[in-house]
Amino acid sequence: AQSVAQPEDQVNVAEGNPLTVKCTYSVSGNPYLFWYVQYPNRGLQFLLKYITGDNLVKGSYGFEAEFNKSQTSFHLKKPSALVSDSALYFCAVRDKAAGNKLTFGGGTRVLVKP
Amino acid sequence: GAVVSQHPSWVICKSGTSVKIECRSLDFQATTMFWYRQFPKQSLMLMATSNEGSKATYEQGVEKDKFLINHASLTLSTLTVTSAHPEDSSFYICSSGTSGATFNEQFFGPGTRLTVL
Numbered sequence: 001a002q003s004v005a006q007p008e009d010q011v012n013v014a015e016g017n018p019l020t021v022k023c024t025y026s027v028s029g030n031p032y033l034f035w036y037v038q039y040p041n042r043g044l045q046f047l048l049k050y051i052t053g054d055n056l057v058k059g060s061y062g063f064e065a066e067f068n069k070s071q072t073s074f075h076l077k078k079p080s081a082l083v084s085d086s087a088l089y090f091c092a093v094r095d096k097a098a099g100n101k102l103t104f105g106g107g108t109r110v111l112v113k114p
Numbered sequence: 115g116a117v118v119s120q121h122p123s124w125v126i127c128k129s130g131t132s133v134k135i136e137c138r139s140l141d142f143q144a145t146t147m148f149w150y151r152q153f154p155k156q157s158l159m160l161m162a163t164s165n166e167g168s169k170a171t172y173e174q175g176v177e178k179d180k181f182l183i184n185h186a187s188l189t190l191s192t193l194t195v196t197s198a199h200p201e202d203s204s205f206y207i208c209s210s211g212t213s214g215a216t217f218n219e220q221f222f223g224p225g226t227r228l229t230v231l
Contacts, residue, residue, distance in 0.1 A: 043224040102148070102160070103160075
């Protein structure tokens with residue numbers, strides 16, 4: 001079975017400071033990893049994905065994530081956070097052995113203060 | 115990226131009535147669509163996988179007779195909540211991926227907020 005853990009329910013950061021949202025995963029095969037962002041009463045917006053290749057993946061809105069196989073982690077990062085980055089962030093994993101279904105972490109609420 | 119729409123964006127209904135939610139892929143063909151529900155301050159829980167032209171596959175614990183899914187075309191899947199009760203009140207989100215590779219990301223609709231009185 002595949003699973004995703006986001007250990008922090010909420011992350012608070014000052015505008016302009018670096019932002020990190022943590023994610024660890026568990027799959028039986030090779031992981032396909034995704035980050036999504038959700039604004040209030042909206043669907044999820046895709047930020048970035050890791051399939052293969054470089055461990056550092058760059059995505060939308062200045063976000064990036066680093067795949068670490070040994071630590072089974074895929075932390076989301078942004079060098080300088082904006083107030084508009086305040087939202088709910090979900091990490092997700094897909095394992096082909098699980099029938100292409102996405103499994104989501106519990107979500108991390110990010111609050112960027114001016 | 116691909117665009118997925120949902121209709122309606124919100125609905126309020128009386129207990130015991132049925133509500134239909136539509137999910138459309140606007141600029142691509144969606145062989146497979148997924149239906150999720152999300153309770154306040156919680157993550158998305160997959161309810162079912164909808165396959166065009168065949169029966170949906172429901173996750174464990176999801177009543178297939180209560181949550182009817184129809185995927186009659188490559189651009190439309192519907193979720194009907196039958197005999198809705200207040201505990202069915204939730205945010206329902208559909209998603210789809212472009213056909214083909216496993217590693218393509220899913221594209222999500224904007225969600226439908228259902229409130230059952």
